[in-house]
Amino acid sequence: MLDLDPGPYGFYVWTSYGLSAAALAWLVISSLGFARRWRQRAESLETRAREGEGRGGDAP
Amino acid sequence: MTQALAFLYNPHRFMAFSAWAAPLFGALALALAAxxxxxxxxxxxxxxxxxxxxxxxIHVPAAWLGLFVYVCLGGASFLSLVFRQALADAAARAAAPIGAVFTALALATGSLWGKPMWGAWWVWDARLTSVLVLFLFYLAYMALRAAIDDEAKGARAAAILALVGLVNVPIVHWSVEWWNTLHQGRTVFAAGGSRAATVFLVPLLLMSLSYMSAFGALWLVRIRGEVWRRRAAAAEARLAR
Structure with missing residues (x-):
């Protein structure tokens, strides 16, 4: 049976768990966002760079 | 050992490895936390x-991870500084915000535990103070990297700072032995075996493994982001030519 009532210590226990959950959620969201943002930017720039080099190669 | 880790030096191999390892660590972290x-x-x-x-x-795993991540940051900084490994520098940079969050959580949850038990939110105790110094090293590392425009110079300066900060790691660990502190002494890794009752020790170890797996997943994801960021910078440089 789970004991989810910390009695007089509720504020301390639940604030600790709430803070930890919020901080870990922020870490997950910011890390995934950081990776996704740079992946999209890198892929877009690499495509443009390849296209630019392709055109440069065709030039006389 | 070096040979075993050599595949991680190669960004292409690292990206292939991390593409399946990061979600695996993430799923493991959730299962262990549950x-x-x-x-x-x-x-x-x-x-x-x-x-x-x-x-x-949640307090003890956060504190352990704060310390462990700093050791990873120091190790990656050493590899970056001595062997000029670009991936090691990316790993160091990626570890800093994660370690800072774990250390901040250790301080915050410790304070929330200390108030009802000690009657104070904060005391200038050796353990608390040395963990605060650890947190400040993380902040200084990130601030230094952000403050120097030349990325290579910023990476070198921050790596030196990270190595200096390693001195604080044994101080944090042994502070409860070296000084008479209000913080309790070593319990899980006490000499002669753990002093914690099994009923508390098992969930504590499961949560610690969960935090460790979460760090593994987050670190890999952030290193991947760093690799993409550098690839974007290289492509931008090619376009500018």
């Missing part, structure tokens, strides 16, 4: 600390 939280809230109240003992299941 088991750890279940057992943690099923455990009886501590005879002295009452229900506040449940803060231990």
């Amino acid at each position: 088991a750890g939280l279940w057992l943690g809230f099923a455990a009886p109240e501590d005879y002295q600390q009452g229900d506040t003992v449940r803060i231990m299941f």
Whole structure:
């Protein structure tokens, strides 16, 4: 049976768990966002760079 | 050992490895947290600390990870500084915000545990103060990297700072032995074996493994982001030519 009532210590226990959950959620969201943002930017720039080099190669 | 880790030096191999390893660590972290939280809230109240003992299941793993991540940051900084490994520098940079968050959580949850048990939110105790110094090293590392425009110079300066900060790691660990502190002494890794009751030790170890797996997943994801960021910078340089 789970004991989810910390009695007089509720504020301390639940604030600790709430803070930890919020901080870990922020870490997950910011890390995934950081990776996704740079992946999209890198892929877009690499495509443009390849296209630019392709055109440069065709030039006389 | 070097040979075993050599595949990670290659960004292409690293990206292939991390593409499946990061979600695996993430799933493992969730499963371990579910088991750890279940057992943690099923455990009886501590005879002295009452229900506040449940803060231990998130405070101790955060504190351990704060220290462990700093060792990873120092190791990656060493590889970056001495062997000029670009991926090691990316790993160091990616570790800093994660370690800072774990250390901040250790300080915050410790304070929330300290108030009802010690009667104070904060005391200038050797353990608390050395963990605060650890947190400041993380902040200084990130600030230094952000402050120097030349990325290579910023990486070198920050790596030196990270190595200097390694001196604080044994101080944090041994502070409860070297000084007479209000913070309790080593419990899980005490000489002669753990002093914690099994009913508390099992959820604590499960939550610690969960935090460790979460760090593994987050670190890999952030290193991947760093690799993409550098690839974007290289493509931008090619376009500018």
